[in-house]
Amino acid sequence: MSTDSVWILGTNMTPFGRYPDRDAVDLAAAAALGALDDGRVTIHDMDILGCGTLFQASAGMGQQLQKQIGQTGIPVYNVSNACATGATALRTVIMAIKAGEAEMGLAVGVEQMGKMGLLAGAEKKPSKHVFAPEGRYGAVQSVDGLLGTATMPGVFGQAGMQYAHDNDGVGFEQFAKVAYKNHKHSTLNPLAQYRKEFPLADVMGSPMMSYPNTLLMCCPTGDGAAAAVVVSGERLQSMPKRVQKRAVKVSASVLTSDPYVESGQVQPDVNTLTRRAATEAYEAAGVGPEDLDLVELHDCFATAELLHYDNLQLCEEGGAGDFIDSGAPFRDGSTPVNVSGGLISKGHPIGATGIANVYEVATHLRGEAGDRQIKRAKVGLTHVIGLGSSCGVHILEKAAV
Amino acid sequence: MAATRTTKKPAKKKKTSATRARSKPPARVPLVDYLVLGANGAYLRANECKSCGARFFDRRNACAACGGREFKKARVKSRGELVGFSIVHRAAPGIAVPFVSGIVDCGGTTVRANVIDVEADPEHVKLGMKLALATYVSGSDDDGTECVAFGYAPA
Ligand SMILES: [Zn+2]
Numbered sequence: 001m002s003t004d005s006v007w008i009l010g011t012n013m014t015p016f017g018r019y020p021d022r023d024a025v026d027l028a029a030a031a032a033l034g035a036l037d038d039g040r041v042t043i044h045d046m047d048i049l050g051c052g053t054l055f056q057a058s059a060g061m062g063q064q065l066q067k068q069i070g071q072t073g074i075p076v077y078n079v080s081n082a083c084a085t086g087a088t089a090l091r092t093v094i095m096a097i098k099a100g101e102a103e104m105g106l107a108v109g110v111e112q113m114g115k116m117g118l119l120a121g122a123e124k125k126p127s128k129h130v131f132a133p134e135g136r137y138g139a140v141q142s143v144d145g146l147l148g149t150a151t152m153p154g155v156f157g158q159a160g161m162q163y164a165h166d167n168d169g170v171g172f173e174q175f176a177k178v179a180y181k182n183h184k185h186s187t188l189n190p191l192a193q194y195r196k197e198f199p200l201a202d203v204m205g206s207p208m209m210s211y212p213n214t215l216l217m218c219c220p221t222g223d224g225a226a227a228a229v230v231v232s233g234e235r236l237q238s239m240p241k242r243v244q245k246r247a248v249k250v251s252a253s254v255l256t257s258d259p260y261v262e263s264g265q266v267q268p269d270v271n272t273l274t275r276r277a278a279t280e281a282y283e284a285a286g287v288g289p290e291d292l293d294l295v296e297l298h299d300c301f302a303t304a305e306l307l308h309y310d311n312l313q314l315c316e317e318g319g320a321g322d323f324i325d326s327g328a329p330f331r332d333g334s335t336p337v338n339v340s341g342g343l344i345s346k347g348h349p350i351g352a353t354g355i356a357n358v359y360e361v362a363t364h365l366r367g368e369a370g371d372r373q374i375k376r377a378k379v380g381l382t383h384v385i386g387l388g389s390s391c392g393v394h395i396l397e398k399a400a401v
Numbered sequence: 402m403a404a405t406r407t408t409k410k411p412a413k414k415k416k417t418s419a420t421r422a423r424s425k426p427p428a429r430v431p432l433v434d435y436l437v438l439g440a441n442g443a444y445l446r447a448n449e450c451k452s453c454g455a456r457f458f459d460r461r462n463a464c465a466a467c468g469g470r471e472f473k474k475a476r477v478k479s480r481g482e483l484v485g486f487s488i489v490h491r492a493a494p495g496i497a498v499p500f501v502s503g504i505v506d507c508g509g510t511t512v513r514a515n516v517i518d519v520e521a522d523p524e525h526v527k528l529g530m531k532l533a534l535a536t537y538v539s540g541s542d543d544d545g546t547e548c549v550a551f552g553y554a555p556a
Contacts, residue, residue, distance in 0.1 A: 131430050131542045136459035138434030145496030146432060146539055146550045148513040149489045154502050157487030162504060165484050165528040172523070210502075211488035211523060260466040263511035265457060267485065267504050 001249075001400075005233035006097050008248040008396065009104070010039020011359045013226035016193040016347030019112065024056055027225035028110040029068040031352075035106065035227035036069075040243055043070030046229075047102035052079045052089030052109040053351040065108060082386020083298065085109060086226065086354025087255065091392060093230045094253045103235040109356070110225035111349035148266075153210035153218050153301060155387070159270055160212055160303025163310070169321035170306065172212045176204045177324045178302040179217040179344055185331055186341025188372035193222050193347030217302035219343035226355035228362075245399055248362040251285035251379075252395040258388075268387045270304065274311035277393040281381070282313075285395040289313045292335060293377040294364055296357035298384045299342040309337070312383060312393075336374055339364075354392055357382040365398040432539060432550040433458075442479075443536045443551060447510060449475035456510050478508035479534040480556060486528070488521050501526050505553050507534075517552035531556045 001007075012034025014027050028051070036042055043066075051062030057080035066076065081088040086109025093105035131140035144150055149158075164170040180200045186192040198206075198216055206216040231239075236247055256277040261269045282288055289312065297312060299305035306320045314335050315323035323329065329337035340346045340360045343353065361380035363369045378398045385391040431438050435458045437446045447456035452469030456477070463470050485504035492498050501516040503526075517535060519525050532553035539550035 129543050131546050131548055133430075133434055139432060140430050141432055141540055141548050141550075143433065145489070145492055145498075145500060146515060146552075148502035148504075148515055149487060149492070149500075151489070151492065153491070154487040154489050157489075158485040158502060158504050161487065161528060162485035208488070208490045208499075210490065211486075213487075260455070262455070262509070263504065263506075264465075265459075266511055266513035 001233045001237060003232070003234040003237070004098070006094050006250045006253070007231050007233060007236050008228050008250060008358065008362050009041065009231040009236070009243070010035045010037070010229040011227065011362050012038050013191060013352065013356045013359045014224045015191045016222050016224035016349055016352070016356070018114070019223045020114070024053060024061065024110050024112040024225075025064045025068055027112065027223060028061065028065045028108050028227075031110070031225035031227040032065060032069050032106060032108050035229050039229040039231075041104065041229060043072055043106070045104050046072070046074055046106045048074055048093055048096045048105035049076045050079060050089035050092035050105065050107040051076060052081070052085035052354070053111055054080050054082065054085050055111060055113065055350070061110065062108070081390045082388045083300065083350055084255065084354055084384045084386040084390040084392040085351040086356070087382070087384045087392025087394065088354070088390070090228060090230070090355055090358060090394070091253050091255050094250060097230055097232050104229065104231045106227060106229055107355060108225065108227040109352040109354055111351040112223045113221040113349060114223070115221060149210065151210065153213045155268060156301035156303050157210040157213045158267055159307060160301075162267070163307050163320070167318040167321065169325070172204065174321045174324050175212050175302045175306055176200060176214070176217060178299065178305045179203045181324075181330055182299060182338050182342040182344040183216065185339050185372070186345035189341050189346060192341040192345055193220055194341070194345045213301045213303055217344065219300050219348040222347040222349050224347060224349035224352045224356070226352045226359050228355055228358055246366050247399050248365050249397040249399060250394060251287065251397045252281035252393065254281045254284065254393045256280070256391045268389055270385055270387070270389065271307060271311050273389055273391040274308060274383065274385055275313075277391045278312045278383070281393040281395050285397070287379055287395060289335070291379050292381050294336045294339055294361060294374045294380045296338055296340060296342070296360050296380070296382045299338055299344050300348060302344065305337070305342065308383060312381065331372070331374065339372055339374060354382070354384040357384065358394060358396065361396050365396060427541070428544075428546040429549050430546055432548055436549070436551050438536070438549055443534065443549070444479055445477040445512065445534070445551070447475050447477055448472040477510045477512065481505040481507035481512065481532050481553065483516065483526070483528060483530045483532055484511075486516060486526055488523065488526065503532070503553060505532055515552040516554075518554040
C-alpha cells in the first residue's frame with residue numbers, strides 16, 4: 001500500500017430508530033467506541049476528531065463526546081453541512097491525514113431528531129396586523145403555499161418532475177419502484193429503522209405527501225450515530241496483517257457545493273454538484289461507474305434516487321427510468337443501490353447519514369454484511385447531498401492484502 | 402430594496418371620512434417586491450447582471466454567475482412553460498392543500514409559483530403546459546390593504 005493512501009480502519013453505526021431515553025451524546029459515544037473497538041485502537045491513538053451534527057450544530061458535540069470517551073486534548077472540528085454533515089466530518093479527518101497533520105483520526109456523525117415533521121421550517125408567520133415588507137424579497141405575507149413550496153417532499157417532487165419533463169420513460173411508477181426496492185432491501189438489514197416490504201401498489205397508494213412522493217417514498221425522521229476511524233497508509237503498514245486485511249481503502253473523497261445555474265434561485269439544483277463530485281471521484285479513484293459493486297446514495301425521497309442514477313453515471317444520460325425498470329439497482333441487479341434500505345427505510349438521522357453509508361459499503365467490502373452481503377464486493381461508492389447545497393462522494397475499495 | 406418600495410403608509414382616517422374611504426378602491430401591495438403592479442398589468446421584475454445577464458429576484462452583492470457588480474432592472478416574460486411541479490398535499494398549518502407548486506420557464510427565466518385555475522391532480526397538471534402570469538388578492542390587513550399574489554394559469 002502506498003504511504004500517502006488513506007484507509008478506514010474501523011467503523012460502526014447504531015441501529016437507526018428512535019431513542020427517547022438516550023441523548024445525542026450517548027448515541028455518538030456508542031458509535032465512536034464501536035468504531036475504535038472495531039479498529040482495535042483507542043481514543044489515545046487519535047490525533048484529530050471530526051464531529052458532525054446538524055440540529056445541535058452549536059452544542060460543541062465533539063467536546064461533549066470527548067467527555068464520554070476520553071478527553072485527550074486533540075483538536076476537534078465540529079461541522080455542520082446540511083445532509084452532507086457526516087460526510088464532511090469524515091472528509092475533515094481525511095484531509096488532516098492527507099495534509100500530514102494527523103496519522104489517525106476519528107469521524108463521528110450523530111443526530112437526534114425525535115418525531116419532528118418534514119415540514120418544520122415552513123411555519124407560517126403570524127399574520128401581520130398591517131402589511132410590511134420583510135426579508136430579501138420584501139414579502140408581506142408568508143409565501144409558502146402561495147409561491148409554490150419550499151418543503152422537502154415538494155422540492156424533491158419538483159426535481160423529479162423536472163427530470164420527467166426532460167426525459168422519456170420516467171413517471172410516478174418509476175419513482176415508486178425506487179421506494180419498493182429500498183423497503184424490500186431493508187428487510188435484510190438489522191440496523192434499519194423500518195424492515196417491512198410493501199407491494200408496489202401499496203407504495204403508490206399510500207397517502208400522498210407531495211406528488212409524486214407518497215408517504216412510503218419519503219425518508220422518516222429518526223435518531224442514530226455512525227463513526228469511522230481513519231488511518232494513513234504509512235501507519236497502517238506498521239500494523240498487524242489481520243488489521244490490514246480488514247482495512248478499507250478510501251480511493252476518493254470529494255465535497256462539492258452547487259455551482260450557479262439559472263434556475264437555482266427558485267429550485268435547488270441537486271444534479272450539477274452531484275455529477276461534478278462523481279466525476280472528480282471516479283477520476284481520483286481511477287475507477288468508473290461500471291466497476292462499482294454497490295452504491296449507497298442519498299434517497300431522501302424516491303424521486304431523488306432516480307435522478308442520482310443519472311448524476312452518478314450509473315445509467316446512460318437520461319436513462320434512469322429504464323435503469324430502474326430493468327432491475328439494475330436491485331440487490332441482484334448489475335449495480336445494487338441502497339442494499340441497506342437507503343434513507344427511505346434504513347432511516348436518515350441527518351448528521352449520521354454520511355458516515356452510516358460508509359459503514360455499509362465498508363462492511364460489504366470486508367465480507368461481513370451477513371444476510372445482505374453483496375458477494376465478492378470490491379469497490380463501492382457513497383453519496384450524500386444536502387440542500388443549500390453540499391454533496392459528498394466517497395469511493396471505497398477492498399484491501400488488496 | 403426598501404427604498405424602491407412604493408407602498409403607501411396607511412393613513413389614519415377620521416370616522417367622518419369612512420363613507421368616502423369605502424367608495425375608493427382599497428390600497429394594494431404586492432406579495433413580494435419583485436411583483437410589479439403596473440397600470441397596464443402586473444409583471445415580475447428581476448435584477449439583471451449587466452455583465453452576463455443572469456437574473457435574480459433578490460438583491461445580490463455580486464453576480465453568482467460571473468461576479469459582476471452592476472445590475473439593472475429587467476422585466477420577466479409573463480408567458481411560460483411548466484417544466485417541473487409537485488402537488489402538495491401536506492403543508493404547515495394554515496396553508497390550503499392541495500396546491501400545485503410549479504417551476505415555470507418564462508423565456509429563459511425560471512420562476513416558482515403556484516399553478517392556479519387548474520385541478521390539483523396529475524390528470525390536469527401536465528409537464529410542458531403553457532402558462533401565463535395571473536394575479537389575485539391573497540389577503541388583506543386590518544387597514545383593508547389588499548395583498549396581491551401571483552400565480553400561473555393555463556394560457
Ligand atoms: Zn453576471
